[in-house]
Amino acid sequence: MYRSGSEYGVQGPAGTLEKSVALGLAQLIADQPKKNYKVILTRSDDYWIDIPGRTAVANHLKADLFISIHTGGSFLHQAKGITIFYYKELSGHALETGSNSSKPGDAANHQALWDNIQDGHIASSKVLAQVMQNNINNQLKFSKSKIQNADLMVLKGADMPAILIEVGYLTNPGDEKKLQSPEVLSNFAKAICNGIEKFFQIQN
Ligand SMILES: [Zn+2]
Numbered sequence: 001m002y003r004s005g006s007e008y009g010v011q012g013p014a015g016t017l018e019k020s021v022a023l024g025l026a027q028l029i030a031d032q033p034k035k036n037y038k039v040i041l042t043r044s045d046d047y048w049i050d051i052p053g054r055t056a057v058a059n060h061l062k063a064d065l066f067i068s069i070h071t072g073g074s075f076l077h078q079a080k081g082i083t084i085f086y087y088k089e090l091s092g093h094a095l096e097t098g099s100n101s102s103k104p105g106d107a108a109n110h111q112a113l114w115d116n117i118q119d120g121h122i123a124s125s126k127v128l129a130q131v132m133q134n135n136i137n138n139q140l141k142f143s144k145s146k147i148q149n150a151d152l153m154v155l156k157g158a159d160m161p162a163i164l165i166e167v168g169y170l171t172n173p174g175d176e177k178k179l180q181s182p183e184v185l186s187n188f189a190k191a192i193c194n195g196i197e198k199f200f201q202i203q204n
Pocket of ligand 1: 010018070071
């Protein structure tokens, strides 16, 4: 979703572009009727926003959660399915320790603070991933989604519960066909919105 403009991300064998699938799904999510929250898109058209810029929008707006939407791509056409990621630092640094001893006002330490801003949200991001998985698996006739954690830059700087959803592999002809279907995308949007609703119920 966040590859855009000249950066179109993954492209399927039938020519489907990641940036179009992701933006289309994001707009469907934004258009869904909602009871107690609103959706702000970090990108609402075909232009490029760099990765730090996306979480900066969410942090600036003090959003309650952050969802990044992508499609997967692989040289192995068999690779397929939905993956929900939450953040985990690669170095295996004990994230939960929060051992960031930086002094206020020190730029380098301020950057370090930002770099680790997701540390304090990992537990709730994991819950968000699990709630989203349940909803997607219950509502979508798509292959069962799985959860993984990874050192994803787009999640690292999010000062709120944050996940990245890879909504299928565009390089897999079966997934590409599904992601070309307005009905599948509409059901996906509903499942994601229900997942958000459930997460807020759990949080409150
Ligand atoms: Zn992507």
